[in-house]
Amino acid sequence: MSVRVRFAPSPTGYLHIGGLRTALFCYLFARSQGGTFLLRLEDTDRSRFVADAEEDITTCLEWAGLVIDEGPHLGADYRQSARTALYRQYAKQLLDVGRAYYAFDTPEALREMRGKGRTYDRETRHKMRNAFTLPEHAVQAWIVAGRPHVVRMRIPERNTVRFTDAVKGPVAFPVHGLDDQVIIKSDGQPTYHLANVVDDHLMGITHVIRGEEWLSSTPKHILLYNALGWEPPVMAHLPLILSPHGGKLSKRSAARLGIPVNVRDYRQQGYEPEALVNFLALLGWHPDTAQEVFSREALEQAFTLDRVAPSPARFDLDKLRWFNQQHLRLLGPDEVSRRIRAQVQASFGAVDPAYLLRVLAVVGARMVLRKEIITTYAYFFRDPEEYEPRGVKKRWKADSAGLVRAYADTLEQVEAFDAGVLETALRDLAAARNVGAGRVIHPVRLAASGTTAGPSLFEMLEVLGRECCAQRLRRAAQVLGT
């Protein structure tokens, strides 16, 4: 049977980084098996529905390079809100075979019961208002009369549900700890528990891969499969992603640590999707080699469920940044320039593509984030607005202005404006003035870029060009003085 895996988010907000990780593992497993990856929207909670969430989810998955084979945006009938009749049909089936029952309890009655520390289990259900405690004609009459009611699944009396999770291994849940979960809400919508079982079965899902927060409710799902006479799919529960300090990676804690929570924020902050994917894949999964840097295609090849770790992993922004640097290099100057061009133009106006490429060639290996081109390396596109005060203090000596002016003269006269020639010229100048080369190099860098750090000075000057360099050197000599 061919493998079919679904990513089934709830459109209650923008795609979360943890959601992307789940989607990625689903996707990688599907691809590694030559299977199908589908997207299904679990929008049965109308009160939490967010209108633009679905678009954000598909956009972000696409950005990350996770190609969806089947999904609502491709015309498939995969929005649960549009499948209500289906769930009701199977709820009816469960009702008919006695594995589900009607219940009429008010929210107040439920709250009161829970206040006593009870759950809606095989004991409590005989004290509530439902098909167990009401005569059948009353149940029918109330339903006909439109009295609010839900359908609950009837958890069997005694049993232990066992299954082998593809990540966690053998798991056992005594059934007496489970409550009679609502499967059809009073608004007629199914709960997640019913809907996901029905859909996974109908859609031919072979492997349910989802976050660990679902592990506890899996026994209920297995019971539902059994009651419906269906074979449950393989279950695989992924460890959660924790914040760097160990807690839940909540919006607030993440924000405090500078960690974006929504996938769109990574995109907006200029992380490369390849890097994010690589980082996320290694958060909880490890190949059987020492390889760390993977393209998406390589991950698709190497991924296996049995090498997913069972324990939760903490988010490490430094490691993400390292992956980003690695992938920036892998991408190469052509691709990076394509990705960054729009931002460069927005910041500095029209830029010659060939020039951008030369800047990238000089700066490439030291970039962690592509946006550094318009921040750290802005001086390649416009004159420095100021000279780093600490650098000036350290490098700008009494003789600097004179040396910089002299070097500007040289630059204007030199025949070929390339790094080799520029270096020779500078060293000659230093020798002629009887000073160390550093005495010239540092002030020149400061004058040309405004900072003390950067690529090889002479390559930098070559890229900047003759006029630009001469002008910046003279201006600095004038501004910084003496």
Added chain:
RNA sequence: GCCGCGUUCGUCUAGGGGUCUAGGACGCCGGCCUUUCACGCCGGUAACACGGGUUCAAAUCCCGUACGCGGUACCA
């Protein structure tokens, strides 16, 4: 509270009875390269949660404890 899952360097992890004086990566710290900052290279720091078993032998198997995380909804 109850149920479930987990626990190897600061972090991600390898390892699944002897090859472990526990390996790799990120980070951090040194050094080399370089009269800048990086890159690169070399080196260093640093971990089997604890207690009992089982075994000739345990990071690896079993039990318990602690801690962490998840669940305990007419949310997913």
